[in-house]
Amino acid sequence: MATANKVDLDGRPIKPITICMIGAGGFIGSHLCEKLLLETPHKILALDVYNDKIKHLLEPDSLPWVDRIQFHRLNIKHDSRLEGLIKMADLTINLAAICTPADYNTRPLDTIYSNFIDALPVVKYCSENNKRLIHFSTCEVYGKTIGSFLPKDSPLREDPAYYILKEDASPCIFGPIEKQRWSYACAKQLIERLIYAEGAENGLEFTIVRPFNWIGPRMDFIPGIDGPSEGVPRVLACFSNALLRREPLKLVDGGQSQRTFVYIKDAIEAVLLMIENPARANGHIFNVGNPHNEVTVRQLAEMMTKVYSQVSGEPAPEVPTVDVSSKEFYGEGYDDSDKRIPDMTIINRQLGWNPKTSLWDLLESTLTYQHRTYAEAVKKAIAKPTCS
Numbered sequence: 285m286a287t288a289n290k291v292d293l294d295g296r297p298i299k300p301i302t303i304c305m306i307g308a309g310g311f312i313g314s315h316l317c318e319k320l321l322l323e324t325p326h327k328i329l330a331l332d333v334y335n336d337k338i339k340h341l342l343e344p345d346s347l348p349w350v351d352r353i354q355f356h357r358l359n360i361k362h363d364s365r366l367e368g369l370i371k372m373a374d375l376t377i378n379l380a381a382i383c384t385p386a387d388y389n390t391r392p393l394d395t396i397y398s399n400f401i402d403a404l405p406v407v408k409y410c411s412e413n414n415k416r417l418i419h420f421s422t423c424e425v426y427g428k429t430i431g432s433f434l435p436k437d438s439p440l441r442e443d444p445a446y447y448i449l450k451e452d453a454s455p456c457i458f459g460p461i462e463k464q465r466w467s468y469a470c471a472k473q474l475i476e477r478l479i480y481a482e483g484a485e486n487g488l489e490f491t492i493v494r495p496f497n498w499i500g501p502r503m504d505f506i507p508g509i510d511g512p513s514e515g516v517p518r519v520l521a522c523f524s525n526a527l528l529r530r531e532p533l534k535l536v537d538g539g540q541s542q543r544t545f546v547y548i549k550d551a552i553e554a555v556l557l558m559i560e561n562p563a564r565a566n567g568h569i570f571n572v573g574n575p576h577n578e579v580t581v582r583q584l585a586e587m588m589t590k591v592y593s594q595v596s597g598e599p600a601p602e603v604p605t606v607d608v609s610s611k612e613f614y615g616e617g618y619d620d621s622d623k624r625i626p627d628m629t630i631i632n633r634q635l636g637w638n639p640k641t642s643l644w645d646l647l648e649s650t651l652t653y654q655h656r657t658y659a660e661a662v663k664k665a666i667a668k669p670t671c672s
């Protein structure tokens with residue numbers, strides 16, 4: 285419940301505010317709504333096209349926070365209510381985006397429109413109405429590491445200077461235009477530059493968040509259960525789907541790319557600190573990730589297989605993984621980030637935030653959720669005779 289007399293990091297009382305949260309019905313939005321309703325006195329204007337992931341927060345009417353959340357079903361591409369809702373709030377948080385890699389090279393126009401063009405009015409309305417903005421960007425703006433261009437046997441590849449990603453120092457390195465994978469990262473980079481410029485020239489109070497592979501319950505969908513059968517979600521849901529169906533996990537191009545995964549509940553703590561400490565968060569770009577949870581995608585597959593076996597009580601399949609080419613899996617124009625380790629200096633200094641949960645522990649709680657939520661439905665779907 286809302287805690288009385290809570291103070292910020294500088295000892296000042298935190299006043300209840302109204303937050304216009306765009307994309308509130310998605311993975312991150314659902315966790316942020318939950319946190320705000322359970323642990324703060326703030327009000328939420330929740331905007332999204334869908335609300336399935338926050339249904340439990342909206343119904344029944346008897347929920348204790350019923351007067352602190354209002355859902356508005358709208359598409360920000362074309363809805364005249366947007367400016368009015370931003371004006372009603374003290375702070376806007378923009379989460380709305382197409383953000384699944386399978387879309388970047390197959391639907392590059394939708395990807396660019398969603399991540400740049402559709403975000404423009406949000407920035408404009410915040411700037412014109414002197415409203416604070418927290419905008420969700422991505423670690424993909426770093427693209428590839430400098431180290432990935434060194435010869436394979438170069439000892440410099442081991443030097444953190446060639447791979448650690450720093451908000452105020454690292455370059456953004458994307459592949460050629462024909463590698464349409466980078467349509468998302470490039471659109472996100474341009475909206476970051478626009479927001480930064482609105483801050484510099486027009487005094488917009490902004491914070492930019494660069495999430496590094498946040499994962500946990502409610503991420504994406506399980507194909508054929510609560511999303512399209514042919515859909516390709518992000519890696520957590522792809523691997524969960526394979527484990528639930530007892531099929532081999534597909535390793536794209538050998539699963540050699542590296543990622544650092546952070547538990548959604550740790551990451552949401554960082555966002556709450558940004559919300560409640562504007563003086564420390566405004567004007568900053570923050571990496572939010574867990575540098576200690578680095579694995580190759582192959583190692584992730586192996587760990588998820590072990591954890592799922594423990595959670596479900598079923599033995600691991602005999603053939604746990606299978607290699608597939610990126611062209612086969614994602615189609616023409618796919619490319620990849622080789623390695624993503626966030627530098628944590630700025631978020632440590634400004635907000636004193638550190639992630640807590642190990643990769644094993646976060647996979648254990650997430651796969652427990654996946655098993656409880658989907659195992660029966662997947663069994664039924666598999667048992668259904670296919671139409672001839």
Ligand SMILES: NC(=O)c1ccc[n+]([C@@H]2O[C@H](COP(=O)([O-])OP(=O)(O)OC[C@H]3O[C@@H](n4cnc5c(N)ncnc54)[C@H](O)[C@@H]3O)[C@@H](O)[C@H]2O)c1
Pocket residue numbers: 306307308309310311312313331332333334358359360361378379380381382383398402420421422423494495496497498499504
């Ligand atoms: N999950 C991660 O680890 C991660 C990593 C990097 C960046 N991000 C960024 O964080 C944000 C949220 O990511 P997520 O993982 O919660 O994704 P998500 O797809 O689960 O949530 C996005 C939500 O935005 C909504 N939306 C999209 N377009 C809209 C529109 N035109 N009008 C209204 N609503 C719209 C969608 O319906 C969805 O509910 C995105 O901007 C994404 O690029 C997420």
Ligand SMILES: O=C(O)[C@H]1O[C@H](OP(=O)(O)OP(=O)(O)OC[C@H]2O[C@@H](n3ccc(=O)[nH]c3=O)[C@H](O)[C@@H]2O)[C@H](O)[C@@H](O)[C@@H]1O
Pocket residue numbers: 383384385421422423424468495496497498517518519520522523533534535536537539541543581620621
């Ligand atoms: O989460 C993030 O921080 C950002 O990165 C993600 O990009 P990426 O990490 O490449 O996407 P995933 O789908 O999570 O894939 C991770 C890796 O696993 C691989 N993969 C994915 C799925 C699969 O079945 N098998 C497989 O080997 C991919 O090729 C990639 O190398 C998405 O672009 C965004 O959601 C977000 O902005």
